[in-house]
Amino acid sequence: MSSSDPRPPGGQERPTIVLRPRVVRISAYATGVVVLAGMIGGAVMLESFQLGGRLGLVGMGIVMFLLCHLEASVRLIARPSVLEVRNVFRARTVHWPEIVGISFPMGDPWAHLDLADGSTLAINAIQRYDGKRAVAAAHRLQRLVQERGEAPETTSPGD
Numbered sequence: 734m735s736s737s738d739p740r741p742p743g744g745q746e747r748p749t750i751v752l753r754p755r756v757v758r759i760s761a762y763a764t765g766v767v768v769l770a771g772m773i774g775g776a777v778m779l780e781s782f783q784l785g786g787r788l789g790l791v792g793m794g795i796v797m798f799l800l801c802h803l804e805a806s807v808r809l810i811a812r813p814s815v816l817e818v819r820n821v822f823r824a825r826t827v828h829w830p831e832i833v834g835i836s837f838p839m840g841d842p843w844a845h846l847d848l849a850d851g852s853t854l855a856i857n858a859i860q861r862y863d864g865k866r867a868v869a870a871a872h873r874l875q876r877l878v879q880e881r882g883e884a885p886e887t888t889s890p891g892d
Contacts, residue, residue: 750811750877752870756862758805765801769794809858811877818846820857827854829881837861837871844871 772794776787803821810817816827827846837844837859844859844867859870 749813750873752809752811752858752874754807754858754860754863755866757807757860761801761805765798765805768801769798772797807857809856809874811874813881816846818854818856818858820855825854829878832878832882834878835871835875837868844874 772790776782776790779787779790782790806819807821808819810819814829816829816832818825818827827848831849833847833849835844835856836847836853842861844856846854846856848854856874859867859874861867863870
């Protein structure tokens with residue numbers, strides 16, 4: 734049985750695992766709410782502003798909240814056959830055999846996937862701000878790469 738089979742030995746389906754940062758999500762949503770509330774409060778309280786200026790403040794608050802939501806919505810989804818990485822502005826799907834390993838260098842804010850083509854892919858879902866939780870998530874992902882990442886065995890044409 735190849736390691737790309739979605740069912741491990743025993744016949745049960747491999748689970749889908751979702752990893753998200755905790756501290757960044759909380760702080761991003763809290764910041765978004767505070768900024769939006771401040772902009773709405775300013776639009777209501779500043780009587781010197783015309784209607785367009787007030788709507789502009791509320792619109793700016795909404796844009797800032799949406800940017801905070803993008804930061805908070807980063808995630809990594811480990812499906813049986815692929816790994817989906819959603820960062821702030823980009824999402825990428827990587828097949829398990831493409832992944833060589835995981836690196837989480839000291840001083841870097843997040844972990845990285847080391848890919849077979851020699852490039853790296855940042856994983857914003859595993860952030861150093863989460864401390865031991867982030868390190869445990871990186872180790873868990875490394876185990877998944879070892880379990881699911883090997884390319885399926887192929888037979889040569891001469892066999």
